[in-house]
Amino acid sequence: MKFLYEKDLRQMKYTILTSTKHDETVRAIAERLGMSDAKLRMMLIRRFDMSLLENLESRWQMGQRHANDGDPVAEELGYELFTRFIPLVDTETMQTIYTDTQAMTQEIPFEEAIARGRARIREAILS
Numbered sequence: 001m002k003f004l005y006e007k008d009l010r011q012m013k014y015t016i017l018t019s020t021k022h023d024e025t026v027r028a029i030a031e032r033l034g035m036s037d038a039k040l041r042m043m044l045i046r047r048f049d050m051s052l053l054e055n056l057e058s059r060w061q062m063g064q065r066h067a068n069d070g071d072p073v074a075e076e077l078g079y080e081l082f083t084r085f086i087p088l089v090d091t092e093t094m095q096t097i098y099t100d101t102q103a104m105t106q107e108i109p110f111e112e113a114i115a116r117g118r119a120r121i122r123e124a125i126l127s
Contacts (some may be wrong), residue, residue: 010060013045016053025057029086032078035122043088043125059085073102075122076114089124097121 012057014050017026018041028046044053046110052059063085068074079098101117 006043009050010045011048013048013053014041016050017041017044019057021057022053025060029060033125035125039126047088054077056086061087073105073114073117074098077101077117082121089121093124094121096122 063081067080090100
C-alpha cells in the first residue's frame with residue numbers, strides 16, 4: 001500500500017501550473033524576475049505544496065495590488081510580493097538584497113541598482 005504523502009506529485013503540480021490562468025501567472029512572474037518560465041516552473045514544483053500552487057494566481061493578483069505601497073526600491077524588487085504573497089525568497093535574504101540595493105541607488109543609477117538586485121533575487125530563487 002502506498003500512502004498519499006509517499007506519492008510523487010510532480011505531474012499533478014505540473015498540470016496545475018500549465019493550466020491557462022496559472023500558466024499566464026507563471027509567465028508574468030518569470031518575466032518580472034527575468035528568468036525562463038521553465039526554470040521557474042521547475043522551482044515551483046520542487047518547493048511549493050499543492051495548496052500554494054492552486055492559489056498562485058490569486059496570490060499574484062493580491063500581491064500586485066497590495067505589496068510595497070510607497071517604497072520604490074521594495075516595489076521594484078518585489079520585497080513583499082516574493083516573500084509574503086508568493087514565498088520564493090526567505091525574508092532574511094530579501095532584507096539583505098533590499099538593503100544592499102537601497103545603498104546602491106545612492107551610488108549608481110536606479111535602474112542599474114534594481115537590475116543587480118533582481119539578479120540576486122534570481123540567484124536566491126534558483127539556489
